[in-house]
Amino acid sequence: MKILSPKQIAEADHYTIKNEPISPVNLMERAATKCFEWISSNFENTKSVKVFCGTGNNGGDGLVIARLLKNKGFSVKTFILPLGNKQTEEFSINLKRLDDVCAKIVFIEKQEDLPKLSPRDLIIDAIFGNGLNRAPEGLSKNLIQYINEAKATVIAIDIPSGLFSGKSVTAKDSVIKAHHTLTFQVPKLAFFLPDNKNFIKDWTILDIKLNTSFINKLPTKYHYFTAQEAKATYKARNDKWAHKGTYGHSLIIGGSYGKIGAPTLSAKAALKIGSGLVTAYIPKCGYTIMQTALPEVMAETDHEIELADFTPTINATVIEIGPGMGTSDLTLAGFKKFLQNNKTPLVVDADALNCLALNKELLTLLPKNSILTPHPKELERLIGKWDNDYEKLEKIKIFVEKYSIILVVKGAYTLTATKEAFYFNSTGNNALATAGSGDVLTGIITGLLAQGYSPREASCFGVYIHGRTAEIYTTNHAPETFTASLIADYLSDVILELQE
Numbered sequence: 001m002k003i004l005s006p007k008q009i010a011e012a013d014h015y016t017i018k019n020e021p022i023s024p025v026n027l028m029e030r031a032a033t034k035c036f037e038w039i040s041s042n043f044e045n046t047k048s049v050k051v052f053c054g055t056g057n058n059g060g061d062g063l064v065i066a067r068l069l070k071n072k073g074f075s076v077k078t079f080i081l082p083l084g085n086k087q088t089e090e091f092s093i094n095l096k097r098l099d100d101v102c103a104k105i106v107f108i109e110k111q112e113d114l115p116k117l118s119p120r121d122l123i124i125d126a127i128f129g130n131g132l133n134r135a136p137e138g139l140s141k142n143l144i145q146y147i148n149e150a151k152a153t154v155i156a157i158d159i160p161s162g163l164f165s166g167k168s169v170t171a172k173d174s175v176i177k178a179h180h181t182l183t184f185q186v187p188k189l190a191f192f193l194p195d196n197k198n199f200i201k202d203w204t205i206l207d208i209k210l211n212t213s214f215i216n217k218l219p220t221k222y223h224y225f226t227a228q229e230a231k232a233t234y235k236a237r238n239d240k241w242a243h244k245g246t247y248g249h250s251l252i253i254g255g256s257y258g259k260i261g262a263p264t265l266s267a268k269a270a271l272k273i274g275s276g277l278v279t280a281y282i283p284k285c286g287y288t289i290m291q292t293a294l295p296e297v298m299a300e301t302d303h304e305i306e307l308a309d310f311t312p313t314i315n316a317t318v319i320e321i322g323p324g325m326g327t328s329d330l331t332l333a334g335f336k337k338f339l340q341n342n343k344t345p346l347v348v349d350a351d352a353l354n355c356l357a358l359n360k361e362l363l364t365l366l367p368k369n370s371i372l373t374p375h376p377k378e379l380e381r382l383i384g385k386w387d388n389d390y391e392k393l394e395k396i397k398i399f400v401e402k403y404s405i406i407l408v409v410k411g412a413y414t415l416t417a418t419k420e421a422f423y424f425n426s427t428g429n430n431a432l433a434t435a436g437s438g439d440v441l442t443g444i445i446t447g448l449l450a451q452g453y454s455p456r457e458a459s460c461f462g463v464y465i466h467g468r469t470a471e472i473y474t475t476n477h478a479p480e481t482f483t484a485s486l487i488a489d490y491l492s493d494v495i496l497e498l499q500e
């Protein structure tokens with residue numbers, strides 16, 4: 001699914017109005033009706049709804065929602081914050097329509113006009129939407145702060161007021177902290193960025209039927225990888241003549257004394273996602289552990305307690321390197337030698353990333369389209385510090401272009417960054433915040449590459465699958481009890497779901 005800029009959304013809006021055709025006020029009615037339906041079914045027992053509107057079209061949406069809720073029997077009060085002397089035409093039409101149903105409407109002209117708010121109120125934030133072009137100040141800033149202090153449940157329409165959909169927020173005290181955001185047609189880039197986690201919690205995309213063929217033609221670097229994209233990526237197995245060689249050979253290089261679990265988890269994940277063959281290249285101390293834990297996996301060994309020689313003998317389709325490997329001098333020296341001689345596509349994680357961060361010149365030795373899977377701290381070691389998330393995205397872009405690689409930046413919305421496009425993942429939850437979860441992710445990506453998925457597909461799809469296991473698990477288990485070993489056990493559920 002595309003993530004569009006405010007300008008592109010306005011263009012899609014205009015195109016739909018002209019070509020469907022539909023009048024602007026009817027499009028507003030359609031959009032706001034979707035919000036109303038969501039609110040009335042999720043908050044049917046709510047006694048008091050307070051709707052705060054600006055005087056642009058976001059405010060117009062608020063007026064329609066107020067009218068529809070009132071007609072449905074909710075107790076509704078509407079508060080209007082005049083934005084200068086202007087009202088959009090659709091706002092004015094809907095103000096009249098709201099007035100006609102004898103609704104309670106209050107204009108907020110000064111601080112004293114702010115109403116009493118109770119934590120039991122349901123607040124609808126329709127002050128600013130896509131049209132925000134500067135940080136709110138004065139009365140609008142005060143209103144936003146006042147709403148945030150009320151500790152009431154806040155539903156934001158389209159986007160929390162004060163949050164820019166495509167640029168950084170400097171005044172963090174003038175943004176609505178929404179519990180839920182009902183956004184129109186496409187998600188906004190701001191939703192995926194950790195800097196905004198206090199403003200955006202849950203959100204729902206409402207399909208307001210903007211022209212899809214127009215949207216399909218709009219260029220964008222940013223995408224949201226959902227079940228739809230996952231289904232389109234999945235390659236069902238239907239080759240009767242397949243043998244284990246058909247599905248590739250994954251080589252997992254990693255481990256050190258006390259950290260054999262990491263490559264074991266990766267190897268298990270590569271195997272369980274369908275890699276035809278898996279070999280682990282580990283220190284000698286891990287031999288019995290690996291062979292006992294995973295009888296299907298072959299093992300080759302290096303020095304006694306750490307990797308030093310890096311001399312696997314097999315001809316792998318893909319190599320994962322790094323889990324549990326450590327960064328000792330001996331390991332680092334061997335890793336350098338390995339990179340100088342290796343031509344096989346790599347998935348690089350954990351200590352191998354730290355070795356690269358310590359020796360940036362090694363980055364040039366990575367085969368084209370190698371996949372690096374850092375968590376935010378590892379990312380910072382690779383690309384340097386950033387002031388805000390938009391600067392981080394820019395640095396990521398420069399980094400992937402410079403080295404012709406793919407970055408999988410782990411987080412609540414794990415980002416797969418390729419030279420061509422950035423994909424935010426839609427699945428996962430905090431059950432994945434558990435030891436070894438990252439090792440399983442790299443194993444899944446490695447196993448997908450071995451089977452012939454492209455590096456972009458393996459990254460986006462692997463991240464999606466990994467996240468989905470946690471969602472399925474937590475439908476009937478406590479998130480605290482999820483472990484990395486369990487992830488592999490739920491891969492089958494995810495794949496069966498994709499086949500539906």
Ligand SMILES: NC(=O)C1=CN([C@@H]2O[C@H](COP(=O)(O)OP(=O)(O)OC[C@H]3O[C@@H](n4cnc5c(N)ncnc54)[C@H](OP(=O)(O)O)[C@@H]3O)[C@@H](O)[C@H]2O)[C@H](O)CC1
Pocket residue numbers: 009010012013027028031054055056057058059060061083084088127128129130131132133134135136137140157158159184185210
């Ligand atoms: N296609 C869709 O998604 C649809 C969206 N709808 C809704 O429309 C809004 C966008 O409406 P718009 O009127 O363009 O913009 P806003 O309502 O967000 O803002 C109104 C005006 O506010 C002024 N502004 C901007 N920043 C500030 C500020 N910091 N302080 C004070 N005033 C500010 C600005 O005017 P200026 O002339 O003062 O610059 C804005 O124009 C979208 O979000 C949806 O909710 C439709 O209902 C259906 C289709």
Ligand SMILES: [K+]
Pocket residue numbers: 058125126127128129156157158159160161
């Ligand atoms: K809003």
